[in-house]
Amino acid sequence: MNRPDCYIAVVGSSVCNEETAKRAYDVGYELARRKAIVICGGKGGVMAAAAHGARDGGGTSVGILPGSDRNDASKYLSLALSTGLGEARNAVIASAADAVIAISGGFGTLSEVALALKKGKPVVGLLFSFEDISGLHHAKTPQEAVDLALRSILRSTR
Amino acid sequence: MNRPDCYIAVVGSSVCNEETAKRAYDVGYELARRKAIVICGGKGGVMAAAAHGARDGGGTSVGILPGSDRNDASKYLSLALSTGLGEARNAVIASAADAVIAISGGFGTLSEVALALKKGKPVVGLLFSFEDISGLHHAKTPQEAVDLALRSILRSTR
Amino acid sequence: MNRPDCYIAVVGSSVCNEETAKRAYDVGYELARRKAIVICGGKGGVMAAAAHGARDGGGTSVGILPGSDRNDASKYLSLALSTGLGEARNAVIASAADAVIAISGGFGTLSEVALALKKGKPVVGLLFSFEDISGLHHAKTPQEAVDLALRSILRSTR
Amino acid sequence: MNRPDCYIAVVGSSVCNEETAKRAYDVGYELARRKAIVICGGKGGVMAAAAHGARDGGGTSVGILPGSDRNDASKYLSLALSTGLGEARNAVIASAADAVIAISGGFGTLSEVALALKKGKPVVGLLFSFEDISGLHHAKTPQEAVDLALRSILRSTR
Numbered sequence: 074m075n076r077p078d079c080y081i082a083v084v085g086s087s088v089c090n091e092e093t094a095k096r097a098y099d100v101g102y103e104l105a106r107r108k109a110i111v112i113c114g115g116k117g118g119v120m121a122a123a124a125h126g127a128r129d130g131g132g133t134s135v136g137i138l139p140g141s142d143r144n145d146a147s148k149y150l151s152l153a154l155s156t157g158l159g160e161a162r163n164a165v166i167a168s169a170a171d172a173v174i175a176i177s178g179g180f181g182t183l184s185e186v187a188l189a190l191k192k193g194k195p196v197v198g199l200l201f202s203f204e205d206i207s208g209l210h211h212a213k214t215p216q217e218a219v220d221l222a223l224r225s226i227l228r229s230t231r
Numbered sequence: 232m233n234r235p236d237c238y239i240a241v242v243g244s245s246v247c248n249e250e251t252a253k254r255a256y257d258v259g260y261e262l263a264r265r266k267a268i269v270i271c272g273g274k275g276g277v278m279a280a281a282a283h284g285a286r287d288g289g290g291t292s293v294g295i296l297p298g299s300d301r302n303d304a305s306k307y308l309s310l311a312l313s314t315g316l317g318e319a320r321n322a323v324i325a326s327a328a329d330a331v332i333a334i335s336g337g338f339g340t341l342s343e344v345a346l347a348l349k350k351g352k353p354v355v356g357l358l359f360s361f362e363d364i365s366g367l368h369h370a371k372t373p374q375e376a377v378d379l380a381l382r383s384i385l386r387s388t389r
Numbered sequence: 390m391n392r393p394d395c396y397i398a399v400v401g402s403s404v405c406n407e408e409t410a411k412r413a414y415d416v417g418y419e420l421a422r423r424k425a426i427v428i429c430g431g432k433g434g435v436m437a438a439a440a441h442g443a444r445d446g447g448g449t450s451v452g453i454l455p456g457s458d459r460n461d462a463s464k465y466l467s468l469a470l471s472t473g474l475g476e477a478r479n480a481v482i483a484s485a486a487d488a489v490i491a492i493s494g495g496f497g498t499l500s501e502v503a504l505a506l507k508k509g510k511p512v513v514g515l516l517f518s519f520e521d522i523s524g525l526h527h528a529k530t531p532q533e534a535v536d537l538a539l540r541s542i543l544r545s546t547r
Numbered sequence: 548m549n550r551p552d553c554y555i556a557v558v559g560s561s562v563c564n565e566e567t568a569k570r571a572y573d574v575g576y577e578l579a580r581r582k583a584i585v586i587c588g589g590k591g592g593v594m595a596a597a598a599h600g601a602r603d604g605g606g607t608s609v610g611i612l613p614g615s616d617r618n619d620a621s622k623y624l625s626l627a628l629s630t631g632l633g634e635a636r637n638a639v640i641a642s643a644a645d646a647v648i649a650i651s652g653g654f655g656t657l658s659e660v661a662l663a664l665k666k667g668k669p670v671v672g673l674l675f676s677f678e679d680i681s682g683l684h685h686a687k688t689p690q691e692a693v694d695l696a697l698r699s700i701l702r703s704t705r
Contacts, residue, residue, distance in 0.1 A: 080459075110468065135451075135468060141484050141508070141633065143396075152426065152451060152468065157484035157633040159615065160346055161322035165481070168317070168457050168473035180349040183364070187342035188318055192457070205363040206341070238617075268626065293609075293626060299475065299642050299666070301554075310584065310609060310626065315475040315642035317457065323639070326615050326631035350615070475642070476662055480635035499680070500661035504634055507654040521679040522657070 081222050082112040082170035084185045085119025085178045093177045096199060097122035098129075099215035100174055105132020107223060112137065112170050114162070114185075115154070119176050121147035137166050164188050172222040175201045175209075195225030239380050240270040240328035242343045243277025243336045251335045254357060255280035256287075257373035258332055263290020265381060270295065270328050272320070272343075273312070277334050279305035295324050322346050330380040333359045333367075353383030397538050398428040398486035400501040401435025401494045409493045412515060413438035414445075415531035416490055421448020423539060428453065428486050430478070430501075431470070435492050437463035453478050453485070480504050488538040491517045491525075511541030553583040555696050556644035558659040559593025559652045567651045570673060571596035572603075573689035574648055579606020581697060586611065586644050588636070588659075589628070593650050595621035611640050638662050646696040649675045649683075669699030 081104050085097060101123035104111050111127040113120040115136020127134040128149050136150040139162045146153035156162045163181060167173065167188035172195040175186050183203055189196050190208050197210045199218040210225065212218035239262050243255060259281035262269050269285040271278040273294020285292040286307050294308040297320045304311035314320045321339060325331065325346035330353040333344050341361055347354050348366050355368045357376040368383065370376035397420050401413060417439035420427050427443040429436040431452020443450040444465050452466040455478045462469035472478045479497060483489065483504035488511040491502050499519055505512050506524050513526045515534040526541065528534035555578050559571060575597035578585050585601040587594040589610020598621050601608040610624040613636045620627035630636045637655060641647065641662035646669040649660050657677055663670050664682050671684045673692040684699065686692035 112470075133468070135470070137470070143485075152449070154428075154451070154453070154470075154481070154485040156481045158319070158481065158635055159322065159326070159631040159633065160349060161316070161319040161632055161635070163342075163346070164317065164319035164322060165470070165472045165474065169459075169470040180345045180366070184321075184342045184345035184349060187338045187345055188321070191318060191338040191342060203361075203364065206361065208338070270628075291626070293628070295628070301643075310607070312586075312609070312611070312628075312639070312643040314639045316477055316639065317473040317475065319474055319477070323628070323630045323632065327617075327628040474635070475638065476665060477632070477635040477638035479658075479662070480633065480638060484633070496661045496665040496682070500637075500658045500665060503654045503658035503661055504637070507634060507658060519677075519680065522677065524654070 079109040079223065079226060080112050080170050081109045082166050082173045082185065082189070083119065083123035083176065084114065084166065084173055084182045085176040086182060087114070087116040087118040087120060089118040089177060093119060093200070094122040096215050097176050098126035100176065100199065100218055101126025101134065102130040103215055103219040105130030107219065108132070109223065110135060112166055114138070114166060115146045115150060117147060119178070121149055124149035137162050137169070160184070167192060167194065170194060171226045172196065174199060174218045174222050178202045195222060197221045237267040237381065237384060238270050238328050239267045240324050240331045240343065240347070241277065241281035241334065242272065242324065242331055242340045243334040244340060245272070245274040245276040245278060247276040247335060251277060251358070252280040254373050255334050256284035258334065258357065258376055259284025259292065260288040261373055261377040263288025265377065266290070267381065268293065270324055272296070272324060273304045273308060275305060277336070279307055282307035295320050295327070318342070325350055325352065328352060329384045330354065332357060332376050332380050336360045353380060355379045395425040395539065395542060396428050396486050397425045398482050398489045398501065398505070399435065399439035399492065400430065400482065400489055400498045401492040402498060403430070403432040403434040403436060405434040405493060409435060409516070410438040412531050413492050414442035416492065416515065416534055417442025417450065418446040419532055419535040421446025423535065424448070425539065426451065428482055430454070430482060431462045431466060433463060435494070437465055440465035453482050476500070483508055483510065486510060487542045488512065490515060490534045490538050494518045511538060513537045553697065553700060554586050554644050555583045556586040556640050556647045556659065556663070557593065557597035557650065558588065558640065558647055558656045559650040560656060561588070561590040561592040561594060563592040563651060567593060567674070568596040570689050571650050572600035574650065574673065574692055575600025575608065576604040577689055577693040579604025581693065582606070583697065584609065586640055588612070588640060589620045589624060591621060593652070595623055598623035611636050611643070634658070641666055641668065644668060645700045646670065648673060648692045648696050652676045669696060671695045
């Protein structure tokens, strides 16, 4: 495969309700359709749903796992990297991505968003749990989230 | 020296105004007086001020630096560890600390707060920039911040 | 794509002579032909040659870069992850791989070999620069190196 | 305390025989006597013995632990930092030290030596298990090891 130009992290909780999972799936699907690589934390919930969507959209997803055991990875991932870094892997996700889409989410997600913003990466919130963080783009639908993320990258690299 | 029982991270921006620096100094001083180790990111602003206060209070501060060059460290630190990890060092700070005091702060600070909360560590905000994060204790003065941090550790280890 | 079962790190210097590059290319090609994912450090020399071989063999290679800039990555990689971790990314490579093939190599390579051995992962040396490390398998050809690596994984997971 | 100018990592296995422990103790003691900070991996064996020596010599030792639990640390350490990074903490040790003294040792030790050499740091072996690594200084006694380490730093920073 040719190396794609665009890596988008989809971040969110490892456990989530169906509505949130549906949104994450749609984000993954749409990213795949638009030839972006999906990066995620490799576990369940939002991460698994985004990987599932990316697979169904014919795309590629990479899970960057905290632990040392690849068996912890979602089966939907194209690739699973067991880093052994613990939560420091959140910084790897923020570093490897060109932009971040944050869906719902808890404190782990918030750390990934903050690390991405610190690095000057565009971040789009989709029903993001922490509404008052400045510097985020806010989206109402998965399509809008993907649109905003991809457009923000174009803008920042032009 | 005997190993102390208590490590408190003081996190905040590497550039700050005088009022914020005064608060960070007072937090560092008070932590030292109460025999807690001060952990920080090792650079300027809030980090240097907290290390300065810890030194003047007769205590110990450890700077956990993102880069590979110890010359980047604040001169007030007792110890400076140049990790070479980049922003992933924020996860090390959150991991090494028993509790976190966040003063003012930007996105890097927010990531440290989020990583600490993710790990279940108590976090105290002192004029913390991100007011609406749930799960934080809020303090109005440096003394109250130190009180809350030390008491929250006692509670969580009892 | 379905997630493959087997990740082999190909490690070696970022600068190498043509003969070493030819061997790394052949290792990457053979790994791809046998449906293993190639993991490498993402830079030049042995890493780029292994990624080149994997591409020509119709396979997938992942570069795990030390820096924060994906533009430093070899163009032959299927995926490039800029970790921002510096040399600590060597531990990520050792953690993510099921086995390691070390070709020629300097001190960075030696650290990856040692980290893999520490984690109990099989390591195969192909003209490996450090001959007297115990615990390595030694191969004379790229094909033999791939054979040994894949067989050692089967054995360790049976 | 004033920040010291010199950080020496003492690396070796977490389990060792008495003779090796005696050597590590003597290295820690001598480093303390000469006002160098001892950095180590924070666990047992060589690490604990070096920390013990540093304490008895009136010096300071810092343990950089792989796990998240400070209770795993040797009681002899002045400071214990639980990084949560797993084996990637070996890269932090190599980064934070000005020079490394390797005593006996297994693959983890070898990785720390290799990472230090990769960064251009002086490394002294004292009965180091891997004799044929080029670029090491070899010492016959703890005193000679400390001498070589401290002199090599002076030389590299002059």
